[in-house]
Amino acid sequence: MTARLMDGKALARQVRDEVATGTAEFTARIGTAPGLATVLIGNDPASEVYIRNKRRACAAAGMRDLHRHLPADVSQAQAVDLVDELAEDPVVSGILVQLPAPGHLDTEALLARIPASKDVDGLTTANAGLLAQGRPGLRPCTPSGVIRLLEAYDVPLSGAEAVVVGRSVLVGKPMAQLLLERNATVTVCHSRTRDLAEVCRRADVLVVAAGVPDIVGADAIRPDATVVDVGIHRGANGLRGDVDFDKAVEVAGAITPVPGGVGPMTIAMLLANTLEAARRQATDLT
Ligand code: NAP
Secondary structure, three states: OOOEEOOHHHHHHHHHHHHHHHHHHHHHHHOOOOEEEEEEEOOOHHHHHHHHHHHHHHHHOOOEEOOEEEOOOOOHHHHHHHHHHHHHOOOOOEEEEOOOOOOOOOHHHHHOOOOHHHEOOOOOHHHHHHHHOOOOOOOOHHHHHHHHHHHHOOOOOOOOEEEEEOOOOOOHHHHHHHHHHOOOEEEEEOOOOOOHHHHHOOOOEEEEOOOOOOOEOHHHOOOOOEEEEOOOEEEOOEEEOOEOHHHHOOOOOEEOOOOOOHHHHHHHHHHHHHHHHHHHHHHHHO
């Protein structure tokens, strides 16, 4: 048996087209396009690539690219001043501080300056709290992209056994909460989990976000399960994920490839969040 491939690239294109249509409507109605302020601190090459891709996607969707770049040796006070300025600026719909920031900065204190209404990464304590309580808010992009993929491929979630490998603030925890919100029975695994493969085999839906290549092999997959691989690793043969894809594809019912699975969905959901933030801010003003 060979698993059905869940094509994140195609779905991301569809989401971006929807956002572009929504952005054009918003701009015609309000008179100004939604604006995304990406903030890059320093010159980390990987961060520069991520930021470039986000800015391109933002412009392609018809949004205003309000990018700001700070030097690597910027002080905490200067970085805070910039975020405060963006928070106050009505043309800025969304603020995204690219992580990791240089080590001398207090990242948590910096993110805390972003108002929940402009937190398009969904990573502030306020938005994490809203998610935990099941109240409306901006959701983190990667896990909400996973949910969009699962829904697009009609993967049943209500009553399903879902296992999430990883409990980071960025992916694992919000992923578990979004699955719980959709009435899955959720188990969260981490580095102290005993017999990871045995727990993973319970899953109808298995989401792997551990950052460890090949941590999930065929022995950890229930036949016909849906497997979502969030991991990204750059190697000599290109990108790969956390799942041993060649073996897993023979057991799973559906699986995301790396690249072309979750990755493209993350940027698409960032654009969707920016449009949503702009719409809510416009509603609050009227
Ligand atoms: P992270 O902050 O390093 O968290 C990794 C999580 O995996 C931790 O909770 C850790 O457990 C758990 N873990 C590590 N080793 C394990 C093991 N042997 N068994 C079970 N659990 C284990 O990483 P992250 O930010 O969540 O990212 C995870 C992966 O997703 C990375 O490869 C990252 O590059 C990728 N990623 C992809 C996208 C995308 O757009 N596709 C977006 C974000 C991240 P403890 O808590 O016990 O340490």
